[in-house]
Amino acid sequence: MDGDEMGKRGGSAPAEDEAGQAREARLRRRDFLVTTGVGATALVLGCGDDDGGGGADGAVPADGGLPGDGGGLDGGLPGDGGGLDGGPGLDGGGGEDAGPEDAGTAPTGELPEDTEESAAFPLGVAAGDATESAVVLWTRYDGEAPLRLVVWRWDDGDYGPRIFEEAVTPAEGGFVHVAVPVSAGLRYRYAFFEMEGEARIGRSLVGRVRAAIAADAMEPLVFGAVSCTRNGRDFETLAQAGARDDLDAFLLLGDTTYNDGAASRAEFRAKWAENFGAEGYRALRSATGLYATWDDHEIDNNWNAEEIAPAVLEAATGAFFEHLPLGREAADADRVWRRRRWGRTLELFVLDCRSERLPSTREGEDAQYVSPEQLAWLQEGLAGSTAVFKVVLNSVGITDFPGLIDFGSDDRWEGYAAQREALLDHVDGLGISGVLWVAGDFHFASLGHVGSEEGERGWDQWEVLVGPGAQTANPLWRSCREPQFTFASGTNNYTELAFDPMTGAVTVRFIDGDGAVFEEQTITP
Template sequence: MKVDRRAFLAGIAAAASGCVPRASGEFPIGVASHVYGPTNAVLWTRALTATRLDVAYWREGLDESMAEHFEAEVKDGVVHAQVEGLEPNTRYNFLFTTADGLRSDVGSVRTQPPVDSLVPVTIGATSCIKDTHPDDALAHAATRSDLDAFIFLGDTIYADRAITLADYRREWLQGLAGPGYRALRGSTSLISLWDDHEVYNDWEATRVNKNRLSYGQQTFIDHQPGTPVGPMWRKLSWGATVDLFVLDSRSERDVANGIYISKEQAAWLIEEVRTSRAMFKLILNSVPISSFDSPLFALFAKDNWLSCPAQRDEVLQGLEDTGATGVHFLSGDFHFATVGRVSPEGKPGSKLMEFLVGPGAQNPNPSPTYPSKPQWDFASGINNYATFAMEPEKRLMTVKYHRGDGRVLFEAEYPA
């Protein structure tokens, strides 16, 4: 349906004058964004009935009347609006408006810094978010103004009950509706990994219902502001400060043949880390790669990296052999937070750190009583999110784990 440009602008003017609601039920799960490169962003929303929307964006600190506008098509209920020509390392506000003046939440996003720049970067992360649980940890993260991006490390919703495409779309509508979740998704650039619950529990590529996988993957991509068209694994860079290596630890898995990620993905990861010029190199991993010396964790080995020990050792040894510094894993899935060495002394991975984060809004795992020194420095089952503040001038990364009430559970510094 063609929408007259004047109708859009008239609706926007009416909204600005207070004649229509500031945030409409037309946009039930708010807005989100994703930056790729110093001057580009994707602005996202889900609309219930509109077929086209006006997209407005403006530099933070300027009045909304200074906004740039363009029209975007709503496809399958969602919008992925591409914006180019932005200023690097600059925060923008944005919103969507229907032809009759119904407005979305106002979102916020900071573009990436110039390619070779060394500037401070702060990234947040959590995992495992279920809509039946309080999302106060997410709400607290949403109040921060220092986050350049936020990472969801898998189990972004729990869609296990879904069978049809309509079921999955309904699960996403419900799963993202929490006030804290909605606020956090609108507050900064998002990076999302999938794990199993976006489709159903413990699926892997060699034993999965193909229809449910197709529907689960489609709706996961539909509800993220930035996901690739091809392989789910990719690299994102914030100047020369940090490279993020996003792994797909689910859809290439073939445990019967010792494959946790494809050989192509494993080779890509090692080579990208080897050639990275970034001071910090964070590997985003939906399921922990660390070993846990407890019989309790052996019960879950079939669904984590320990189910493919030869490939795990090969990847870890390959990463250590690169000689790269500032390499750390960020992982989710286990419903508790830990900080420690990937492996005990003398084994592949003993020189690498892993930071397990979350749950963001889920039942805690009682297992944090088991990880202990010398391999582990910290463990907690309280709902949480973590921040990773990288300061190039000091060559340090400060890691903090936060409760929903703002209290800090753990804090430490790690050199590049």
């Protein structure tokens, strides 16, 4: 460990328990058609014209339903507003014929690698917002040929049955979001194909994704995470993460792209494309499923929700959802905050810590860093969760940071003291175990207690700052010292979070652009 790091070495991460995965028995190809079918309706989500209307391009209307079918996919969970759970909009038939007589198999000559990769998918592919029964698959297509999406189950390191095949129609701008029904805990491969009749003439990258494990399952999980990837930088950290095939999911904590100065939808799209077209992001986004929130730079540096021009906010919000594999909430299509559960192991709480702030209230008893609705949702969710780990995606840290870092406290939870204290007191007062705050923004990595001293508010809660993935280091990391902080560094990295529900331990590894683990610690939040 060189002079750029401070910390204590911890234990090793638990190995993935393959025997504990909820896996279906592999079917022989000749029996597959007898037991299942691959016809399903492809849902193209939330990426229509700027006015949000549905129509000929297959986009979903503002209420989340398909044009004319009355169904919906709002990105919620059962018990949390409905949505991406195999319910309305996922149970209908129809669409084009599922394929030839042997559909459901992956015979030689029909694997995705047998078709040449096309340059018409410049941003690659992505999967995300996974639940135990559905996942959103994404691409941007710049060509003219008809498109078809094919999904295979991945069985023991090889292609298994083809479980989904449908024609898809890009929305305005070439964006495609498709909700695909999946089985809990299983792994999948997928690709988008350019078609000429029934012939595949070009394809996207081949993507990988895992469905969330079943509600009653408990097994070790390994997630990756990053923040702060500035446009034009070397994304070698992302390439290292993208080279892995063992990550169950990946967390984007915000400042995924730096869109400062953009004002129109076209300008925001260009900024997103600049980052997502880079090889590091193409590798990462195709390698595993994503969950994402935003910070400030997806819109503008330290933007103020009380002052931003509505047209700019609308353009930026539209571009955010266009470029990420996220479902849209039926009640509020622009809502970023949501929760996703991975069995009894962990529950993710994805926060929106930007668009609901009211800086004019900052110093009062009614300080609003997040809306009262989001705060109540989070408090109730944390108190009611039966998962071992409650992982809060919190783009800017909630920790009581020391020294010079306090000069920027008006731009994070600390600057909205009344609401921060109410939230931390809620967790402390109820003795909610397993809470892990995960944040970015600061351009340094750290691991430490939320409270500044033992016995103080938040001391028993832990927070990890992940990344920066591609940014200039903030030298103030050096002020994060023991005993509050057990590690801090300015080294560009992505972060691995290995969750062991049997011991209640999380092993945190910080991994640099060469793929080397430069710090590893195990905590019990």
